[in-house]
Amino acid sequence: xxxxxxxxxxxxxxxxxxxxxxxxxxxxxxxxxxxxxxxxxxxxxxxxxxxxxxxxxxxxxxxxxxxxxxxxxxxxxxxxxxxxxxxxxxxxxxxxxxxxxxxxxxxxxxxxxxxxxxxxxxxxxxxxxxxxxxxxxxxxxxxxxxxxxxxxxxxxxxxxxxxxxxxxxxxxxxxxxxxxxxxxxxxxxxxxxxxxxxxxxxxxxxxxxxxxxx
Numbered sequence: 001x002x003x004x005x006x007x008x009x010x011x012x013x014x015x016x017x018x019x020x021x022x023x024x025x026x027x028x029x030x031x032x033x034x035x036x037x038x039x040x041x042x043x044x045x046x047x048x049x050x051x052x053x054x055x056x057x058x059x060x061x062x063x064x065x066x067x068x069x070x071x072x073x074x075x076x077x078x079x080x081x082x083x084x085x086x087x088x089x090x091x092x093x094x095x096x097x098x099x100x101x102x103x104x105x106x107x108x109x110x111x112x113x114x115x116x117x118x119x120x121x122x123x124x125x126x127x128x129x130x131x132x133x134x135x136x137x138x139x140x141x142x143x144x145x146x147x148x149x150x151x152x153x154x155x156x157x158x159x160x161x162x163x164x165x166x167x168x169x170x171x172x173x174x175x176x177x178x179x180x181x182x183x184x185x186x187x188x189x190x191x192x193x194x195x196x197x198x199x200x201x202x203x204x205x206x207x208x209x210x211x212x213x214x
Contacts, residue, residue, distance in 0.1 A: 072110060073167065079160035083140035085111040088125055089176065090134040096147040100135040103149055105173070108165025109156060113176035121179040128179075 035043045072080055087104065089097040104111050116122050122132055129136050133145040139155050157163070 075162050075166050076108075076110060080110050083142075083159035083161075085109055085156075085161075086138045087111050087113045088116070088129070088134060088136040088138075088179065089113060090116040094134055097135045099149075100137065100147050100152075103147075103152065106165065107153075107156065107161070107163070108167040109161055110167065110171075110173075112174065114179045115176045117178045118180070124179045 087100055116125055126132050129143045129145055131145045135147050137144045137152055139159050142155060
């Protein structure tokens with residue numbers, strides 16, 4: 001663009017300079033991220049930068065949203081958005097489920113936990129994963145049945161999750177919830193809350209090599 005600017009008559013140079021400055025300012029205002037590279041160069045972008053691009057600051061509405069809701073560290077935002085992690089466990093005694101939680105927390109993986117509480121939950125897990133094993137892990141659309149640390153870590157690596165935890169010490173995981181949302185049904189005669197017939201908790205089967213089958 002510099003060679004073209006030089007072709008203008010001197011009288012038009014100030015106007016061109018004003019136009020360029022205004023354009024850059026408008027671009028910065030529309031951008032969602034400010035990136036300061038290793039060489040000190042500042043750039044603005046509306047696309048989420050890579051972790052290696054330099055020091056990143058959120059701008060405008062993006063920054064306001066982050067202030068309202070605690071955001072994940074930058075290294076976790078892209079993988080957590082593209083490949084969210086969900087751990088499926090059971091309320092029955094399940095040592096592999098405890099080991100699965102420990103694996104994810106020690107690596108600093110932000111995950112949601114869903115539990116098998118009733119037969120309805122068990123059926124839902126089978127429909128979702130093709131099996132009834134606990135623990136089961138989903139990373140995006142990928143389903144991993146049964147705990148296998150090396151396999152889980154390899155898929156987390158491929159999804160872009162950091163090997164070492166970058167979560168702040170104040171980060172709190174949300175409590176586990178049933179797979180199927182519970183809805184209380186009032187009895188038409190007494191007004192008492194009735195439990196669906198398929199709401200009984202399933203009996204746990206003997207543990208398998210990768211976890212527990214129910």
